[in-house]
Amino acid sequence: MNNKPTIAVIGAGLGGAAAGALLQQAGYPTKVYEQAPAFSRLGAGIHLGPNVMKVMRRIGIEDKLNAMGSHPDHWFSRNGLTGEYQSRIPLGDFAHEHYGAAYITVHRGDLHELMVSTLDQENLFFDKHLVDVDDQGGKVRMTFADGTTEEADLVIGADGVNSQIREKLLGSEAPIYSGWVAHRAIISAEKLKAYDLDFEACVKWWSEDRHMMVYFVTGDEKEYYYVTGVPEPEWSHGTSFVDSSREEMREAFTGYHPTVQALIDCTETVTKWPLLERNPLPLWHDNRLVLLGDACHPMKPHMAQGAAMAIEDAAMLVRCLEEVGAHDYRNAFELYRTNRFERASRVQKVSHDNTWLRQDEDPAWVFGYDVFETPLKAPEAV
Ligand code: FAD
Numbered sequence: 519m520n521n522k523p524t525i526a527v528i529g530a531g532l533g534g535a536a537a538g539a540l541l542q543q544a545g546y547p548t549k550v551y552e553q554a555p556a557f558s559r560l561g562a563g564i565h566l567g568p569n570v571m572k573v574m575r576r577i578g579i580e581d582k583l584n585a586m587g588s589h590p591d592h593w594f595s596r597n598g599l600t601g602e603y604q605s606r607i608p609l610g611d612f613a614h615e616h617y618g619a620a621y622i623t624v625h626r627g628d629l630h631e632l633m634v635s636t637l638d639q640e641n642l643f644f645d646k647h648l649v650d651v652d653d654q655g656g657k658v659r660m661t662f663a664d665g666t667t668e669e670a671d672l673v674i675g676a677d678g679v680n681s682q683i684r685e686k687l688l689g690s691e692a693p694i695y696s697g698w699v700a701h702r703a704i705i706s707a708e709k710l711k712a713y714d715l716d717f718e719a720c721v722k723w724w725s726e727d728r729h730m731m732v733y734f735v736t737g738d739e740k741e742y743y744y745v746t747g748v749p750e751p752e753w754s755h756g757t758s759f760v761d762s763s764r765e766e767m768r769e770a771f772t773g774y775h776p777t778v779q780a781l782i783d784c785t786e787t788v789t790k791w792p793l794l795e796r797n798p799l800p801l802w803h804d805n806r807l808v809l810l811g812d813a814c815h816p817m818k819p820h821m822a823q824g825a826a827m828a829i830e831d832a833a834m835l836v837r838c839l840e841e842v843g844a845h846d847y848r849n850a851f852e853l854y855r856t857n858r859f860e861r862a863s864r865v866q867k868v869s870h871d872n873t874w875l876r877q878d879e880d881p882a883w884v885f886g887y888d889v890f891e892t893p894l895k896a897p898e899a900v
Pocket of ligand 1: 528529530531532533534551552553554563564565566646647648649676677678679680681682700702745791793810811812813817819821822823824825826827828
């Protein structure tokens with residue numbers, strides 16, 4: 519008989535899906551609850567560095583992702599106005615040899631669909647918006663917006679930047695609007711053929727206070743994608759994103775290189791997102807509740823490592839439960855926090871400062887990390 523504790527994961531985003539898949543693989547009776555009625559293929563891309571691909575290997579989808587994604591040879595940073603190269607960070611074969619896995623860029627929707635498909639579909643519940651948790655000592659009782667209740671021994675809050683579980687642990691507090699927005703657009707590569715320009719596989723165009731990151735999101739290089747960081751003093755829309763326009767893009771990137779102007783000219787639809795952050799949290803877990811990913815350390819996306827941190831968290835959490843024994847969950851959760859806090863907080867800080875790979879630097883501390891092999895640090899005795 520399976521005597522492992524029952525676990526509920528709140529949120530089937532990238533962090534929650536990774537946690538659910540790894541827990542189920544390790545034999546924990548795990549149910550995943552997601553508020554959305556279904557997922558759609560939102561127009562966005564995502565980088566998966568070798569540090570995340572090692573987790574994908576463990577989940578069993580590394581080959582599928584390698585087939586699905588684009589494999590840039592370099593991350594280039596270029597001056598947005600002159601086009602001058604500021605850094606050339608080797609990826610491709612170099613990433614395999616030095617960091618132990620590929621560096622790919624993919625469509626976020628394709629990645630998410632694949633990750634969610636690795637979950638036990640009978641224990642994945644959509645349309646389940648958690649409104650309350652009651653950690654009663656012996657069990658946690660969860661209440662959903664549809665009036666239903668469920669119980670689990672342990673509950674993982676993978677419920678994103680406005681996490682209910684974070685609120686339960688630390689009280690109500692809105693995330694901090696960073697003062698920057700991100701525009702996101704997917705462009706048909708067919709349209710770019712009209713230009714006598716080189717559209718590189720992974721390039722970030724920079725100027726003093728803004729940037730545009732550009733890459734392919736499919737292995738066949740049919741879809742090209744850009745995501746920006748542009749200052750905007752206030753976000754008063756009250757929604758998680760709004761429509762933007764080609765005109766707004768032209769204004770934001772006046773004077774930028776002809777390659778960037780071509781991308782704007784080819785833009786059909788573009789959305790605009792507020793970039794939200796929190797300062798490192800003083801508490802990651804309490805009794806039977808524990809946080810991961812954006813619920814715990816939301817950050818500006820300027821290192822392309824936010825989801826990566828959520829996925830690494832998931833892997834470390836399962837590793838610590840296995841290491842300590844899940845019935846000693848308090849110590850397992852503290853071991854998890856001890857082994858994630860410093861790295862996640864450092865990535866939050868570099869993302870905030872937006873300095874990552876702007877000039878040549880050694881990215882090995884991020885890409886070379888292996889969450890399954892890194893030696894575990896013991897929590898400080900209290
Ligand atoms: P989320 O992805 O937010 O998932 C949370 C899930 O919980 C959602 O599905 C939500 O519906 C569900 N949920 C919320 N509340 C409840 C509730 N009460 N009950 C039930 N379910 C609930 N990261 C990278 O690694 N690489 C990139 O290239 C990258 N680019 C980015 C570009 C932009 C513009 C932005 C904004 C972010 C980017 N990120 C990137 C960061 C990344 O998107 C996040 O860090 C990542 O999605 C966090 O994953 P998560 O699972 O913790 O949270």
